[in-house]
Amino acid sequence: KDLKDYQSLMSKARVPLNLRRTKTLDIFPDKSWQQLGPIELGENARIDLKSKPEENFSKSSFKLTSDNEISFEPYKDNGDKFNGYMYLRKNFNSTSSSNAYLHIKVDKRRTAFNGLRIWHNGSILEDKVLDTTQYQTNAIKIPLRKGKNSILIKYSFEHYTNLNLKLGNVYGGDLSFITMNPLH
Secondary structure (H helix, E strand, O other), X not given: OHHHHHHHHHHHOOOOHHHHHHHHHHHXXXXXXXXXXXXEOOOOOOOOEOOOHHHOOOOOEEEEOOOOEEEOEXXXXXXXXOOEEEEXXXXXEEOOOOEEEEEEEEOOOOOOEEEEXXXXXXXXXXXXXXXXXXXXOEEEEEEOOOEEEEEEEEEEEOOOOOEEEEEEOOOOOOOOOEEEOOOO
């Protein structure tokens, strides 16, 4: 209800689209994403996944080259000042074949470029570089199919910066035809 009231106020005030998206993500980010990692890269941290999530979308845990295992878990802020990557995943159901928008914004400004590779239902949807010096929302159109949907993001970074994410309408508002689907 708060997001709906907020969106209505922004609309009545004729706030520009990008500012509406940015402020919506600041106040109402989606906390239901799952993460795998982060995996730190560097001289002392040369570990990697034996098999990648993009090769098997249904798995929820993966072995590292060190023979340890890591699993998808609720998304959280992981600190900063390291080089590496992580995977973010959201499984959900849609009662409609419609378009949604994935809104992405870095949480902190840094002088670094962070990379995103985004898959939707097993197909690469977008390769994008986020300029973290620009504190604005990136919106990516996602053509949903009726039934189960899955979004997987590989997030690579020079300096870890938390992402605010939201799957919603063009303004960042909620979509009534999306329901959560737990990881399998």
